[in-house]
Amino acid sequence: MSFFDTLQLQTTDERQALFSVPVIREALAGQVSLDSYVAFLTQAYHHVRHTVPLMMACGARLPSRLEWLRGAVCEYIEEEYGHEQWILNDIDACGGNWEAVRDGRPAMAIELMVAYLYDLIARGNPVGLFGMVNVLEGTSIALATHAAGSIQRTLALPDKAFSYLSSHGALDQDHMVTYKRLMDRLDTADDQQAVVHAARVVYRLYTEMFQGLPRGSQLGQQEVHHALV
Known part of the structure; x- marks a missing residue:
């Protein structure tokens, strides 16, 4: 089994926990409030x-x-x-206060995630940063390809409010092809384990961030499941 495939297998539980968060399930079903989208x-x-x-x-x-x-x-x-800057432009197009976002502080989960990654690079194995890439780009692909269009229709927002999310669908799919090739070249257990561990940490903190977002329209569990399938 290639290391990329091993990475996906060894982070299955963390990935499932992320995509089980109600606000993500609702997003994939197109059920997102404007407050939730701007908070994201x-x-x-x-x-x-x-x-x-x-x-x-x-x-x-x-x-x-x-x-290499x-x-x-x-x-x-x-x-x-x-x-x-694309994100700030999107916030502005949604009617949000992009300057307040720029000058503000993130949720604690994001603050801890960023601090962990800087520390990992400085004191640990810098290759571990590619665990973050696996999580964030994989998640943005899912949201862009399965949710962006329906969210835009639900909220009746212009295209310029989705420059970040929509562009990252295609962009990150290209990145993931390259990412798989790079990860499959890692041939030491230390490097591979650093990527797996960092991915697990980032999944956990990213999940916590999504759990803190305001919820969109409330659907019954059965309706959400039906929308997803």
């Missing part, structure tokens, strides 16, 4: 704005034996630069 974008801003700095820190700490991975990090940085 707010928390997304507070971790996306650290993506490039985290990748820069990771690239600087990678050992010479992983020079450092090159991939450089490409990823170029592609991700400035995406936090």
Whole structure:
């Protein structure tokens, strides 16, 4: 079994816990309030704005034996630069206060997640940062491909309110193809375990963030299940 497949297998419980959060189930069914969507974008801003700095820190700490991975990090940085501004633009298009978001603080789960990742790079194995990539890009693909359109229709929002989420559907699918190839080149147990452990930690904190978002329209359990299938 490839390491990418092993990573997915070993994080199955954490991934299922995330996608079992009611607000995500509702989002996938198109049942999201404007407050919930803006709250999601707010928390997304507070971790996306650290993506490039985290990748820069990771690239600087990678050992010479992983020079091939450092090159991939450089490409990823170029592609991700400035995406936090897309989120602020989306918040503005929703009628939200983007300046307050920019100047505010994240939910504790996101604050802890970002702090954990910086610490992981500084004091642990920097390769572990790719556990974060697995979680965040995998989740954004699911939300973009299965939820963005229905959320937009439900809330009657313009296209410019979905520049971050919609663009990341296609973008992150391309990233995941590259990500799988990179992860399958990791050939030491230490590097692989660092990625698995970080993915589990990020899944747990990301799940906690979603649990704290305001709920959208309330559907009965049976209606939500029917909408999802």
